[in-house]
Amino acid sequence: MKSKLGELIAWELQDNWSFPVLEIIAVITTLQVMSFTTIQHDTTILVNVVVKPFFSNMSFVIIISATVVFGKSFADSIEKRKLVVLLSYPVSRTQVFIAKYLTNLLTLFLIFGSALLAQGISLFLFDGFFQPVLWAFTFLYLLLAVFFTSSLMTLISLTVKQLGLSTLIFLIYMFGIEYGLPINLTNPLTYLSLDIGPWASVQYSITWYTNWLNIGISSTGWPPQNCFLTAISYTLVGGVALFLASLVFINRIDLD
Amino acid sequence: MEPVVDMKGVTKRFGKILALDNLNLQMKGKVLGLIGPNGAGKTTLINILLGYTRPDTGEASVLGYDTKTELAEIKRRVGILPEKPGFPNSFTGVGFLTRVARLRKISNPKECAKETLETVGLSQAGQRAIRTYSMGMYQRLGLAQALIGEPELVILDEPAANLDPLGRLDVLDVISKYSQEKGVKFLISTHILYDIERTCDWISIIDAGKIREQGSVEQLIQKYSGPTYRISVSDPKTFASELAKTDYVKSVTFQENAIIVTIKAKTNVYEKTMQLAKRAKITVHEVRPVLGSLDEVFRAVVKPSK
Numbered sequence: 001m002k003s004k005l006g007e008l009i010a011w012e013l014q015d016n017w018s019f020p021v022l023e024i025i026a027v028i029t030t031l032q033v034m035s036f037t038t039i040q041h042d043t044t045i046l047v048n049v050v051v052k053p054f055f056s057n058m059s060f061v062i063i064i065s066a067t068v069v070f071g072k073s074f075a076d077s078i079e080k081r082k083l084v085v086l087l088s089y090p091v092s093r094t095q096v097f098i099a100k101y102l103t104n105l106l107t108l109f110l111i112f113g114s115a116l117l118a119q120g121i122s123l124f125l126f127d128g129f130f131q132p133v134l135w136a137f138t139f140l141y142l143l144l145a146v147f148f149t150s151s152l153m154t155l156i157s158l159t160v161k162q163l164g165l166s167t168l169i170f171l172i173y174m175f176g177i178e179y180g181l182p183i184n185l186t187n188p189l190t191y192l193s194l195d196i197g198p199w200a201s202v203q204y205s206i207t208w209y210t211n212w213l214n215i216g217i218s219s220t221g222w223p224p225q226n227c228f229l230t231a232i233s234y235t236l237v238g239g240v241a242l243f244l245a246s247l248v249f250i251n252r253i254d255l256d
Numbered sequence: 257m258e259p260v261v262d263m264k265g266v267t268k269r270f271g272k273i274l275a276l277d278n279l280n281l282q283m284k285g286k287v288l289g290l291i292g293p294n295g296a297g298k299t300t301l302i303n304i305l306l307g308y309t310r311p312d313t314g315e316a317s318v319l320g321y322d323t324k325t326e327l328a329e330i331k332r333r334v335g336i337l338p339e340k341p342g343f344p345n346s347f348t349g350v351g352f353l354t355r356v357a358r359l360r361k362i363s364n365p366k367e368c369a370k371e372t373l374e375t376v377g378l379s380q381a382g383q384r385a386i387r388t389y390s391m392g393m394y395q396r397l398g399l400a401q402a403l404i405g406e407p408e409l410v411i412l413d414e415p416a417a418n419l420d421p422l423g424r425l426d427v428l429d430v431i432s433k434y435s436q437e438k439g440v441k442f443l444i445s446t447h448i449l450y451d452i453e454r455t456c457d458w459i460s461i462i463d464a465g466k467i468r469e470q471g472s473v474e475q476l477i478q479k480y481s482g483p484t485y486r487i488s489v490s491d492p493k494t495f496a497s498e499l500a501k502t503d504y505v506k507s508v509t510f511q512e513n514a515i516i517v518t519i520k521a522k523t524n525v526y527e528k529t530m531q532l533a534k535r536a537k538i539t540v541h542e543v544r545p546v547l548g549s550l551d552e553v554f555r556a557v558v559k560p561s562k
Binding site: 002004007008010011014015018019077080081082083084085087088089090091092254255256 | 342
């Protein structure tokens with residue numbers, strides 16, 4: 001017999017990822033990832049021709065997917081009184097929250113990560129390019145981007161308790177950041193964008209790594225350290241803060 | 257007897273709206289009824305018992321367990337049908353109940369799910385997706401998920417909502433069966449007085465966030481309703497209109513070709529009935545005392561506060 005958390009995860013997968021949510025996100029992701037290829041083997045250029053277009057194309061998909069998946073899982077289930085039903089069984093609010101959050105975060109990461117993995121495999125098969133450290137950093141910053149958007153949408157959903165309004169607030173904020181901020185690569189605020197922040201972080205990390213090992217290309221001097229730290233703290237510290245706030249909030253809200 | 261539900265000094269406010277006002281409540285019995293007009297505070301009261309909402313002040317317990325500190329224990333022992341429940345539409349009826357049974361750690365979850373579906377008359381629709389269910393079937397499914405595993409107490413918030421008259425009677429039968437044969441206790445919140453009158457042995461009347469009256473159905477009817485009789489005659493319509501003209505009758509209603517009449521105290525109803533029947537040339541078949549109606553109790557208790 002499964003643990004309660006296991007049961008709740010199975011419940012969430014069957015309920016929130018029922019046809020056609022998984023299929024639509026997977027197809028859009030595949031189409032976005034298939035739209036770019038590379039024959040370049042240089043690490044720095046690879047960041048520009050693979051990692052940059054990946055995040056550039058995927059930032060939109062990540063935002064929309066987080067809206068649909070987490071909005072449905074939290075705001076919609078409060079609005080349609082599914083959460084009230086689930087909490088009538090012998091499970092705690094924390095267990096329900098963790099099950100819902102982890103299921104959706106990991107499933108989204110699995111879909112986006114699979115696309116990235118397919119990209120890596122194709123580069124290896126067709127071009128013989130194999131740079132595990134670069135892919136590890138790319139996976140890491142992809143996870144951070146998904147983590148941040150998921151946590152933000154979760155907190156908004158729990159606060160607003162309505163799918164329509166929470167979607168609107170989330171999209172206005174996210175696209176406000178994406179398109180509202182001036183693109184100036186020396187301005188740290190620019191790196192709050194999911195389009196720029198993650199791939200700049202990959203660039204910074206791989207440069208730092210190669211410099212540290214004293215191999216490969218030397219530092220290009222971009223992005224500046226303060227910009228990298230802004231991007232990292234926004235997604236990591238911001239994501240953790242939003243996650244913890246959501247956890248506290250779900251234990252305090254009135255489900256009337 | 258330990259109270260099934262015990263609330264002391266419970267107050268709950270939503271902004272400027274005072275939903276529960278220093279409410280004190282003790283419910284004892286097997287099938288408990290909570291009745292009150294719309295907006296009286298019934299659902300808020302139930303939400304507090306189930307930990308969906310926290311009271312601003314006061315204490316509440318269910319089956320002797322505190323709702324703040326022992327909620328997990330309450331959930332293990334209580335089955336719940338919340339108001340306007342939302343079930344996962346992509347699940348089948350059996351699939352959904354099987355998952356509920358697993359969360360409740362019931363052995364043979366699938367068998368138990370099928371049995372419970374049969375009890376509520378949904379066995380034919382067990383393999384269908386919940387999204388294809390009618391409103392009545394949806395409500396029966398709600399009853400099934402509350403009953404599964406035979407919990408100690410089942411709390412039903414508006415269990416007859418969306419059900420046709422036959423469906424309502426089926427639900428009342430299921431409640432009676434589980435209560436009498438399996439010893440399951442029920443707390444039913446509704447505004448359909450007939451359902452309460454037929455099934456409950458204890459009722460609490462709530463209005464404007466306060467308990468206005470509580471006790472056994474018989475006690476309350478005796479307290480608030482006048483002496484009531486069932487009169488069977490050859491021509492009920494004519495006799496009822498003659499009765500209505502007299503000064504000793506409080507109310508006259510029909511029930512299955514008989515007249516239910518509530519009279520003012522200190523009236524010899526047998527003598528008066530015979531006199532009236534003789535005058536109207538109507539044959540009297542039977543006159544026998546019956547309990548009054550909860551309807552009258554409800555009107556007497558709730559009306560003065562309005």
